[in-house]
Amino acid sequence: MSGRRRSIAETEQAVQERLGGFELQREQMAAVANIHRAAAAVRQHLENSALRPHDLTWTGFVVLWVLWIWGEAETWSVAEEAGISKGTLTGIARTLESRHLVARAPHPEDGRRVLLSITPEGEELMERLFPAFNAEEAFVATPLSAEECLRLANGLRAIVAQLEEHGEERRRQLLDGRDLAPRRSGRRSRP
């Protein structure tokens, strides 16, 4: 067994042996496992092909993309759209701002809020970068027809919607009164 890649069939055989005694939702397990495999593989390819020559990370690109599409936007909204926490966005925005790709402006009416926007320099970058990025998206999806891509996208959207609509409720139910142990990492209350 050693020194060789495992095939999917072998893996499924091993899983079967180990999990024979458990009742399990096999198809759902396969879906979730492959979402992550695919996400990691795609991200790695896009970072190393389209993004690296422009010295952008995946997340930096996504944030820039959101601002390119939406124009000026509040940070909470950008974080949500980009799928990252607002704390993470603070750092990403700082990096992009230091490269003059993004500008930060105070909200005219509410001193707490901050507006982000893409700079002309950032727009120019996206205009050059986007076609190359999209070409790599097409490359990774080569084995699928356009229709299969849409079907895939719809299935994934349904999962995202399920979590947006019922995820929080579900986690609350699972806790059932008990309170969740705090994350191992994270800021501590000062004494």
Add this chain to the structure above:
Amino acid sequence: MSGRRRSIAETEQAVQERLGGFELQREQMAAVANIHRAAAAVRQHLENSALRPHDLTWTGFVVLWVLWIWGEAETWSVAEEAGISKGTLTGIARTLESRHLVARAPHPEDGRRVLLSITPEGEELMERLFPAFNAEEAFVATPLSAEECLRLANGLRAIVAQLEEHGEERRRQLLDGRDLAPRRSGRRSRP
């Protein structure tokens, strides 16, 4: 527009307006974008429902899972199976080892290699944890039938296979002789 979540229709309208001038592979773009949205949402749910009570991170769980299924394995193989770099695995394995969930042993014939295995304590944890984890996998996939899950998994596997088979070649072609700028982060040559 402000203060409200954007709907998918609104987003697609804005994308259309911004990208009207570009030729683009729309379906492939939708597929890739949703892979990442779904992966992030699913991972977040699973970490905060099934994993957090046991103080495991996503990656820690995946590594433990691989060892549970495969038994003793070499580190390079575990990293590949878990979809992380071998450098990352070194850290994860250290963490799991410190919690006595994983054991590290030298290879009997080759002093460079290291064998990882799950401890009895780790097995016990997985036996308790796995059913809960699988239940949450089923929860996130609620809107899809078993058949749709398999179809989804197959589409994603095709993408992974595409990258495994042709990704490296493609990146080489894109570079076309030029060498890729080094990553911004990473170890520096000492002077």
Add this chain to the structure above:
DNA sequence: GCTAGCTTGTTTGGGATCAAATAAAATGGA
């Protein structure tokens, strides 16, 4: 006004992440 409570963005702490550099061990050819 004042102030308690809410809503923002930022900071913090611990970990995860990658790629390149490095160390250590095995291998092969002279």
Add this chain to the structure above:
DNA sequence: TCCATTTTATTTGATCCCAAACAAGCTAGC
């Protein structure tokens, strides 16, 4: 037997990432 090459795992440095704590500002109710 050497020693250069190859093949391992680990270390390193910069960045990403989250959640919880925090600070700053807004808003009701008095």
